[in-house]
Every structure is written in structure tokens, then in C-alpha cells.
Amino acid sequence: MKCLRVRAAVSVLALVLLAGCGTGRDVVDASGVPRLRARPADANNGQPRMVPPRGPRSSFTPFRTTGDDGTQVVRTTWHGRKSGFTGDIWTWLPPEYRRPRYARSAFPVLIALPGAYGYPFNYWAGEPLSLEERLAEWSRQGKTLPFILVMPVLNPGKRYYDGSDIPGQPKMGSWLTEDVPDFARANFRTYDSRDGWAFMGSSSGGFAALKAVLKEPQKFKAAIVNGPDTAPDSPLWQGHPAEMRANDPRHLARELDRRKGPEVYLAFELGSREVAVPDVKRFIADYTGGPIHSTLFDIPNGVHSGHTYIQRMPESLHWISEQMQGPVPSP
Numbered sequence: 001m002k003c004l005r006v007r008a009a010v011s012v013l014a015l016v017l018l019a020g021c022g023t024g025r026d027v028v029d030a031s032g033v034p035r036l037r038a039r040p041a042d043a044n045n046g047q048p049r050m051v052p053p054r055g056p057r058s059s060f061t062p063f064r065t066t067g068d069d070g071t072q073v074v075r076t077t078w079h080g081r082k083s084g085f086t087g088d089i090w091t092w093l094p095p096e097y098r099r100p101r102y103a104r105s106a107f108p109v110l111i112a113l114p115g116a117y118g119y120p121f122n123y124w125a126g127e128p129l130s131l132e133e134r135l136a137e138w139s140r141q142g143k144t145l146p147f148i149l150v151m152p153v154l155n156p157g158k159r160y161y162d163g164s165d166i167p168g169q170p171k172m173g174s175w176l177t178e179d180v181p182d183f184a185r186a187n188f189r190t191y192d193s194r195d196g197w198a199f200m201g202s203s204s205g206g207f208a209a210l211k212a213v214l215k216e217p218q219k220f221k222a223a224i225v226n227g228p229d230t231a232p233d234s235p236l237w238q239g240h241p242a243e244m245r246a247n248d249p250r251h252l253a254r255e256l257d258r259r260k261g262p263e264v265y266l267a268f269e270l271g272s273r274e275v276a277v278p279d280v281k282r283f284i285a286d287y288t289g290g291p292i293h294s295t296l297f298d299i300p301n302g303v304h305s306g307h308t309y310i311q312r313m314p315e316s317l318h319w320i321s322e323q324m325q326g327p328v329p330s331p
């Protein structure tokens with residue numbers, strides 16, 4: 001929310017603190033999350049097909065090791081041809097990706113966005129929240145799909161661009177919805193349809209994730225939306241009301257409903273102590289339904305932080321996993 005943004009961090013350390021992380025690892029209970037339902041194999045049933053990496057391949061630098069199996073978060077810098085913006089991207093491949101039985105399978109991509117400025121670091125790549133280790137565990141248990149995590153910077157600096165192409169400003173909408181997916185397709189085995197593409201974001205990143213799926217439903221099928229803004233509010237929109245409206249999730253939801261699809265799936269997470277509670281619940285009541293499927297995960301005593309949202313991440317990831325396509329092993 002805007003009041004949080006004013007107090008937003010101005011360093012990597014402060015961004016980690018904003019994520020709600022202490023020195024220890026957050027306790028997350030996934031015991032009540034069921035296994036995913038069985039689904040038909042993609043290649044044998046006319047489902048989305050695997051697209052091999054098309055290049056140019058990136059040069060990656062190790063960022064942190066995430067497990068005894070050798071998985072790592074790695075970092076690279078990517079020049080976006082559509083936006084013209086060059087920024088850092090952190091990536092994690094699930095353990096299954098390198099196993100021989102999945103060598104010819106595509107993997108779903110989850111573009112994970114942080115809150116606050118999301119610059120110069122994306123806190124979902126960090127150790128305190130340990131999203132990567134948790135996802136490896138949950139996918140091993142069959143509770144979520146083994147997503148490729150792609151974690152770009154959210155803004156080009158310490159200003160807010162609402163994940164949008166604001167006239168006269170860096171094209172951060174194109175960066176997130178065109179260039180970052182192009183990066184994933186250049187380097188990894190991905191699916192050729194939206195069944196293998198989703199967003200996840202918190203706060204300002206939640207707004208960007210919500211807007212991306214509603215604006216580009218032909219490209220992205222689902223989003224996890226944590227404590228989001230539900231309307232554009234960057235001061236950079238001044239003088240551009242038409243463009244601002246074209247990037248307003250409320251307007252986009254109405255248009256998607258008017259067109260009657262394609263269907264999208266939104267998993268909202270919301271702490272009970274967040275100031276955004278009335279606004280987010282009003283958005284769900286007024287703008288979801290029809291082709292916009294939604295579910296809300298209330299978090300008792302939760303506040304506006306990654307520490308809160310990680311608590312319901314197994315349920316959120318399970319819910320969107322049920323809507324998407326996962327990797328299929330070779331026979």
C-alpha cells in the first residue's frame with residue numbers, strides 16, 4: 001500500500017526486513033495440503049508442448065545454494081528487447097529439472113515479484129524466506145508443481161512504476177510480461193501455452209502480478225496475489241489518465257468479464273491486520289467471478305509482509321498448481 005511505500009527500504013538489508021524476515025527460518029505448516037490430483041500426460045493427450053531453450057543462453061553467477069542436491073539460485077543480467085530495460089534476474093530450477101527422466105519435459109514458470117521497490121534485489125531469492133527449499137519439499141511430496149522460479153527486479157530504481165509502460169518512463173510492463181518470459185524461454189524448457197505460466201507477487205509486486213494476468217490472460221493463466229494494491233497509484237501517471245485506466249485491474253477485470261474469457265485463476269493471500277483488507281475483499285467481491293476464478297487465504301494476525309504470506313504459500317501454490325500443467329517424465 002502507498003503508506004508502506006513511503007517507508008520502503010533503501011537497501012538490500014532493509015528490503016529483507018520489509019519481507020518480514022527475522023534471523024531464523026519462518027515456520028510453515030504444509031501438513032494439511034493434499035497431493036495434487038492426477039492429470040493426463042501432456043505429450044500423449046494433445047496438451048501444451050515442450051519448447052526447448054531457444055537462446056541466447058545467459059551467463060549465470062551462483063547466488064546461493066539451496067539444497068544438498070546441488071540446486072542453486074543463480075543471477076544474471078538480461079537486456080529486454082521489448083522494453084529496452086536491462087536488469088538483474090535471479091532464477092532457481094527445481095531438482096526434477098535436471099533428472100534424466102524429465103530431460104524432455106517442459107516445466108511451468110512462476111515469475112515471483114517482491115514488494116516495496118523490488119530494487120536492487122528480489123527478496124524471494126534470499127535465504128530468510130527460503131521459498132526455493134520449501135518448493136522443492138512441497139513438489140517432492142506431490143503437493144505443488146515443481147516450478148521454475150524466475151525472480152526479476154521489479155523497478156528500474158527506487159521509484160514505483162506500477163509494473164506498467166507509463167508514457168515517458170522505462171517500460172516495466174513490457175519488461176515483466178514480455179522480456180522476463182523471453183529470458184525464461186531463451187534458457188529453459190518451457191511450455192508453449194499459458195498453462196505453463198503464472199505470476200506471484202506481494203504488495204507492489206502483487207499489484208503487478210494481478211494486473212499482468214488480467215491484462216495478458218492469453219499469456220498467463222494464474223497468479224498468487226499477496227496483500228496487493230488493487231488500483232494504479234504511481235505518481236508517474238500524472239497527465240496520462242487513459243493509460244492509467246488501461247492498467248487498472250478493475251477496468252481489466254470488467255473487460256475480461258465482458259469478453260467472457262479466457263479464464264484466469266487468482267489466489268489472494270491477506271493478513272487479517274493489513275490495512276488493505278477492506279479494499280482487497282471489495283475487489284474480490286466486485287471484480288471476480290465469471291471467467292475470473294478466485295480464492296482467498298485469510299491469515300489470522302497476519303501483517304503486510306513476506307513473513308505473513310509465506311505461511312499460506314503451500315495452499316496458494318497448490319491451488320494454482322491444480323490449474324496448470326506440470327512436467328511429465330519420459331516413459
